[in-house]
Amino acid sequence: MLALKAKNYKEMSLLFFRFVIPALTSQLLNGVYTIVDGFFVGIGAGEIGLAAIGVSYPFTLFATAAGAGIGIGGGALMSISRGRGRVKLAGRILSSMVMLMLISSLLISVSFCISLPRLIGLFGLSEELERLSLTYGRILLLFSFAQIFTMGLLGAVRNDGYPRKAMCIMVSGFVLNIVLDWLWVIVYPFGVAGAAWATALSQLMTAILMFLHFAVGRSNVRIRWKNMWGSLAFGKKITTMGASPFGVQMAAALTMIMHNKQSLVYGGEIGLAAYSVISYVIPVGIMLQEGVAEGIQPLISYYHGAWLPARRKLTAKMGFSFAFGIGLLCSLSLVLLARYIPGFFSMGGTTAAVTVKGLILAAPMFPFVGIVRVGASYYQSIGQPGYSSLLTYSDPMLILPLFLWLLPMFWGLDGVWLAMTFANAVLSAILITVWAFASKWGSILLPVQKNI
DSSP: OTGGGOOSHHHHHHHHHHHHHHHHHHHHHHHHHHHHHHHHHHHHTHHHHHHHHHHHHHHHHHHHHHHHHHHHHHHHHHHHHHHTTOHHHHHHHHHHHHHHHHHHHHHHHHHHHHHHHHHHHTTOOOHHHHHHHHHHHHHHHHTHHHHHHHHHHHHHHHHTTOHHHHHHHHHHHHHHHHHHHIIIIIISOOHHHHHHHHHHHHHHHHHHHHHHHHHTSOOSSOOOGGGGGGOGGGHHHHHHHTHHHHHHHHHHHHHHHHHHHHHHHHHHHHHHHHHHHHHHHHHHHHHHHHHHHHHHHHHHHHHHHTTOHHHHHHHHHHHHHHHHHHHHHHHHHHHHHGGGHHHHTTOOHHHHHHHHHHHHHHGGGHHHHHHHHHHHHHHHHTTOHHHHHHHHHHIIIIIHHHHHHHHHHHHTHHHHHHHHHHHHHHHHHHHHHHHHHHHHTHHHHSOOOOOO
8 A cells, every 4th residue: 555655754754745746736726727717807898797707607616516525525534444454335425426516416406506696795896797707607607617626526536546646637727727718718708608618517527537437446445336326425524524624614715705895895896896906816836735635635634544653643743844835935936026916917097006915914814724625625534624724714714704793994905915914824823722732642632653
């Protein structure tokens, strides 16, 4: 097995990067999907098109959340089972994952397609902006099954021991998205609708390729077709293990929705347009951190299942260090490049100036994000979703709303941008407290395991 081949720390480090780099790349490309849309829409539809995507896109993230929860939660169980040599059990878990993806696809598509007009109507947008927002959102929600299966099977392919293959599939989807955006937004000026169709069809292709890996490819774990329709036996365990990654994506959606509302309140449509660009850029750095967290998850779950606590802890420490370093690099890069970013989206004037200031004020958040993401992934990977959910759900449910309400009262629109940094700093403090508590009481929280 792959973990047992790491006979020293040097080999463990190589194994760490073998999993983290492909996961990081996949997450980066997933984030760049929307930036590509923004680039072409900025050229083809201007600031109003950018704002329309910014308003409707957060609602489509609920499909991403469902896929990530099923993929990472079920994938962790697959890795633990493989670590214990129970490959057939891993196949049954995969079948349960597929059934959960089908069910969640149906629920999300129907519920959000019906409710989307009312949800967008709560923002009090102009008639044209509301129309464009509904157009973009409805197309992506119609194809929400593609996003759910892409995210769900992405985690499964990684945990099957094929992180590079998962990355290559994501790269192919990214390339197709660029080609279709150019074709349907620039060559044929379909505007926001063209960007939505480009994203939907590229996600559909990646979902099909991921599925074929388990259906006809050389996978270690196979879908157990004969038990497919009665394969929800592991549904509860998968959803419990996936509560944290689901919450990470849900938090991103709620964060964008709350920021959109406060940006509109304190900055009008200029503030909303500025946040639309900020919401394209900031998630790229966050997804880099999430890539580190997802990359270490198969390793930590495998080590946990194989009773190798020293390797598990060393991998976590490498994850913290790597994510923190990436966070510092993202913060520095954003400060240096902030003034050039609005022009990339064909934005100028007052809106561009507001955007630059917002990017600089939000930049310090990234090192804190890395700490929180890796910590949440660690506890989720070892079957302690309680700690993981504490870190994940306290942000959109309590900490961020508090700062989004409090800081703008003193600093106006600047307070909206600063809320991101303040919230993640508090979450980091919570993680450090949880980590110290778990280390002190580890003998109670975890069973005694063999050493490396």
